[in-house]
Amino acid sequence: DTAVSQTPKYLVTQMGNDKSIKCEQNLGHDTMYWYKQDSKKFLKIMFSYNNKELIINETVPNRFSPKSPDKAHLNLHINSLELGDSAVYFCASRQMGGIAGYTFGSGTRLTVV
Amino acid sequence: QQQVKQSPQSLIVQKGGISIINCAYENTAFDYFPWYQQFPGKGPALLIAIRPDVSEKKEGRFTISFNKSAKQFSLHIMDSQPGDSATYFCAASKSASGSRLTFGEGTQLTVNP
Numbered sequence A: 001d002t003a004v005s006q007t008p009k010y011l012v013t014q015m016g017n018d019k020s021i022k023c024e025q026n027l028g029h030d031t032m033y034w035y036k037q038d039s040k041k042f043l044k045i046m047f048s049y050n051n052k053e054l055i056i057n058e059t060v061p062n063r064f065s066p067k068s069p070d071k072a073h074l075n076l077h078i079n080s081l082e083l084g085d086s087a088v089y090f091c092a093s094r095q096m097g098g099i100a101g102y103t104f105g106s107g108t109r110l111t112v113v
Numbered sequence B: 001q002q003q004v005k006q007s008p009q010s011l012i013v014q015k016g017g018i019s020i021i022n023c024a025y026e027n028t029a030f031d032y033f034p035w036y037q038q039f040p041g042k043g044p045a046l047l048i049a050i051r052p053d054v055s056e057k058k059e060g061r062f063t064i065s066f067n068k069s070a071k072q073f074s075l076h077i078m079d080s081q082p083g084d085s086a087t088y089f090c091a092a093s094k095s096a097s098g099s100r101l102t103f104g105e106g107t108q109l110t111v112n113p
Helices: none
Strands: A004-007 A010-013 A019-025 A031-037 A043-050 A053-057 A064-070 A073-078 A087-094 A108-112 B004-007 B010-014 B019-025 B033-038 B045-050 B056-059 B062-067 B072-077 B086-092 B107-112
Touching (some): A043 A064, A073 A087, B019 B107, B033 B062, B045 B056, B045 B062
Antiparallel strands (some): A019 A073, A031 A043, B033 B086
16 A cells, blocks of 8 residues: 555656656655755755645746645646756655655656657 | 864775764754665665764664764674675654754765775
């Protein structure tokens, strides 16, 4: 039973298209995150939601828009995709204030051609 | 600026040897220091974590050593095995609400049989 699941796992699309990535967690956590892993494997936070409220919004182009319909789901919509958006996007969740660490999904590899 | 610096970038160890990965942090407000292990095509998975009130934590073959005054912490993998070959990330965060994990750059560990 997957704890943090992301769909799709792979996404290949052309420049200028709009795409969405979905994330769901069944851990009962109240906080979810989007991280971007670049070609050098560096992990950088993009957004975080706590109980559907946006609490972290890093310097990310406004072409990226997260949405959290409930605390178990966090989606990422990307408009007007650019070559530089190619990366692996990871969803993660945790219980705010808890001692346990973050649980990551298996990632979505986005390739913009 | 990079708040968590990790070294080395890559490490090759013989089976049975000791793997050591080092990290240094800048923000003295950090109070949670986890290590994550990432296999190709997978998301980072929590390996072991430490808080600054202890200087060492051991779980099986994995040990974190923590030096609060030097703002450094390290991961030691004893009796390294080929199955340990992966990318390892140190990270740091504050427990406070709204915190995020700040990752090091990652270390690609290869354990030769």
